[in-house]
Amino acid sequence: MFAYFSAAEHAENTVVVGSITGEIGIASEKYVENLILFAERCNARLIILKIDTPGGEFSAIKKIITLFESSKIPVCVFVYPQGATAWSGGAFLLMASHIAVMASGASVGSAQPVKVTPAGISFTNQSKITNAVTALIKHSARLHGRNETIAEMFVTKNLNIGTVEAKKYGVVDFIADSLPELLTKLEDKVLILYEEEGELRWKLTEKENVSDYKLLWSFENISKSEIREFSEGPQIKILRIIANPLIAILMLIFGIYVFLIGVKTPGIGAEVLGVTMLFIALVGLGLIGVEWAGVLIVLTGFLLTLLELKTHVGLLLLGGAILIVLGSLMLIPSSELLLSSKEIAAMQAYIVATGAFLAALFAVIVYKVAKVQARKPYLGREKLIGSTGVAATDLDPEGEVRVMGEYWRARSVHGKISKGEKVRVVSREGLTLIVEKLIINYTE
Numbered sequence: 001m002f003a004y005f006s007a008a009e010h011a012e013n014t015v016v017v018g019s020i021t022g023e024i025g026i027a028s029e030k031y032v033e034n035l036i037l038f039a040e041r042c043n044a045r046l047i048i049l050k051i052d053t054p055g056g057e058f059s060a061i062k063k064i065i066t067l068f069e070s071s072k073i074p075v076c077v078f079v080y081p082q083g084a085t086a087w088s089g090g091a092f093l094l095m096a097s098h099i100a101v102m103a104s105g106a107s108v109g110s111a112q113p114v115k116v117t118p119a120g121i122s123f124t125n126q127s128k129i130t131n132a133v134t135a136l137i138k139h140s141a142r143l144h145g146r147n148e149t150i151a152e153m154f155v156t157k158n159l160n161i162g163t164v165e166a167k168k169y170g171v172v173d174f175i176a177d178s179l180p181e182l183l184t185k186l187e188d189k190v191l192i193l194y195e196e197e198g199e200l201r202w203k204l205t206e207k208e209n210v211s212d213y214k215l216l217w218s219f220e221n222i223s224k225s226e227i228r229e230f231s232e233g234p235q236i237k238i239l240r241i242i243a244n245p246l247i248a249i250l251m252l253i254f255g256i257y258v259f260l261i262g263v264k265t266p267g268i269g270a271e272v273l274g275v276t277m278l279f280i281a282l283v284g285l286g287l288i289g290v291e292w293a294g295v296l297i298v299l300t301g302f303l304l305t306l307l308e309l310k311t312h313v314g315l316l317l318l319g320g321a322i323l324i325v326l327g328s329l330m331l332i333p334s335s336e337l338l339l340s341s342k343e344i345a346a347m348q349a350y351i352v353a354t355g356a357f358l359a360a361l362f363a364v365i366v367y368k369v370a371k372v373q374a375r376k377p378y379l380g381r382e383k384l385i386g387s388t389g390v391a392a393t394d395l396d397p398e399g400e401v402r403v404m405g406e407y408w409r410a411r412s413v414h415g416k417i418s419k420g421e422k423v424r425v426v427s428r429e430g431l432t433l434i435v436e437k438l439i440i441n442y443t444e
Contacts, residue, residue, distance in 0.1 A: 027243055030235070105163060258270050294329075
């Protein structure tokens with residue numbers, strides 16, 4: 001880091017600004033990587049990453065922290081706008097940034113790992129997981145001169161604090177409610193690198209406090225810098241959709257039932273749509289990483305539902321729906337997620353509600369299709385013979401008639417029948433009706 005930051009005097013007066021909103025995943029990781037590369041090409045003085053997140057995938061969060069540590073340009077994590085959150089995984093990013101800033105009314109913390117099962121959510125007490133996560137956030141806090149005790153309590157006590165407390169306890173460097181305010185407050189500060197207990201650490205401090213340290217990065221006149229916003233490209237937007245755990249799981253459930261509807265009602269293209277959705281869902285789940293036991297349970301539920309199409313037992317459909325929902329709940333990668341328990345509970349509710357709705361819809365469709373298939377053909381041979389209609393054209397002896405609301409080729413068996421006269425069907429030869437003039441006898 002010493003070699004990197006010592007080049008600050010050659011940087012352009014440019015600040016690159018990015019943003020992460022919502023869950024942190026592989027798309028966020030790729031976005032931050034591209035953000036840092038863009039800033040390096042611009043020779044920027046500072047990267048500001050605005051965040052408002054409930055957390056996300058642990059593997060993505062760890063990689064983003066690595067990107068922060070290896071960046072040639074200081075990274076400022078800004079919990080923004082007012083009322084924004086840096087919960088769970090977001091707290092890790094805040095602690096790992098070179099400069100940590102929060103807006104008024106924001107909050108940080110709630111980083112205790114949770115365990116997700118089909119039965120519900122519970123805070124994990126596995127020392128292996130808790131110790132690893134605690135060590136990571138304490139390491140980030142120590143390297144940036146932040147409060148290690150509070151960082152540890154984010155994980156072990158699920159502590160959540162507001163902006164004022166975060167500033168008071170040394171979690172953030174200062175408070176700002178806008179980008180211009182943030183840059184203005186940075187102007188009288190410098191980022192320093194120093195050695196303590198055998199490791200290099202960096203810290204944001206006032207200019208007058210750097211007499212004993214080598215000045216590494218100055219922010220003088222940074223409020224007058226050019227602001228360059230970095231937006232998501234198509235690759236990131238697509239990744240954000242297909243690699244979102246909730247979207248991938250819901251797409252899997254939709255894909256299964258749409259494919260089964262296509263099997264039951266061929267010719268409308270549902271089979272192709274279902275297979276497409278399943279493919280996209282499996283790609284997304286592959287990017288996230290899933291429990292194979294959950295995949296096996298979903299597959300068993302799919303097979304039971306498929307058997308229902310042949311047997312019409314009823315219980316197979318119910319059993320299949322239950323297994324599909326339970327397996328889908330198991331696909332939530334709890335060991336890979338640093339999300340608040342509230343967010344995970346919402347994911348579970350969406351999955352259960354979607355599975356139940358689609359299973360009920362599929363049951364209705366199966367019932368209706370079976371009922372239609374069991375019905376006798378409405379315009380079969382038996383139904384047509386004896387029916388009456390009207391000559392649509394002259395029959396001499398052939399022409400057209402309208403019978404039961406449909407037009408048919410017809411042939412008269414006894415002479416000419418004029419247009420508009422009533423006829424009776426006496427026989428049928430292929431698609432041609434054999435008709436006779438309908439004679440109505442009136443009696444007094």
